[in-house]
Amino acid sequence: MPSIRLLSRLASAFTTPRSPEDFLRLVDPLASARQLRGLVTSVVPETADSVTIRFRPGKGWNAHEAGQWARIGVEIDGVRHWRSYSLSTGAGQDPAITVTAMGKVSTALVRGTRRGDVLFLAPPEGDFVLPERPRPLLMLTAGSGLTPVMSMIRTLVPRRADADLVLVHSSRSPEDSLFREELLELADQFPGFRLVQWFTGERGRRLDLAGTGDLDAACPDWRDRAAYACGPAEFLDAAEALWQREEGELRVERFAAVVAPGSGGEGGRVTFEKSDTEVEADSATTLLAAGEDAGLMMRSGCRMGICHACVTPLLSGQVRDTRTGEVHGEPGHLVQTCVSTAAGPVSLDA
Known part of the structure; x- marks a missing residue:
């Protein structure tokens, strides 16, 4: 029986100068031996600036756990950009990302993605996932920080009769609140799920985590629950400080690395040796962002709270x-x- 390598050589003789894979992609856009891809199956508006993009991944995709994220590649003006996005569907469901138009890549996804488009993918990652054993849970989210938690809710609430989950979600207004109608329906249908919506436009302030008053009112037994939090950096900083004082159990998912203003460093030319790529980066652009903006698939878990996933050997030069x-x-x-x-x-x- 001919070997796969021999069959590939025979096929190449008929397709030169193109590869057999180039012709296969005309039939199946997900066919690629080098790069995992996903075919967009639907784009559903969530708010005026947010959409949920569902996609069918090609061979090589691993089914995601609730709360995990994946790196998504999209081509803009001929350059492939990679960003990390939480998967918003429940475990075992076809994957989807829910994206808000903030930044170059997210805005391009929200405004330009259409059914039938092809996304570039990396397999799901992350340990911001549900506990192994059932227990009372508290989810604290703000803005798009609801996205990975929504995956957990969709996984747990409809499937477990013993689910005991309280979600306290903060957003500007009902119109800006992601998944609002679905959450209201779930809260109405399942007694083990309670929804507390905190609209800053109506209350005039954010949920105050500097003290315990707001939490005591929203979820009186919050100290007895395993807590998860996802949202803006200052929201998470306050939550971590509170739980540390109370000696409670809190798991946090950050969408951005913790960065404070620094001094020194003037920027310069950054060479990515393995990728044979050079870019000019100013003093405000991180090496991660410089590589991603050049279309490189940089290793990173920072936006999802996984520290040190981006570490890279320095061959020469200095960094700030x-x-x-x-x-x-x-x-x-x-x-x-x-x-x-x-x-x-x-x-x-x-």
């Missing part, structure tokens, strides 16, 4: 740590690309 302002670096050192900018010419093993 945006958290402290410290300029450092010697050949062979591992640098966190999500919180490092170029301090002059930099070469990375990426």
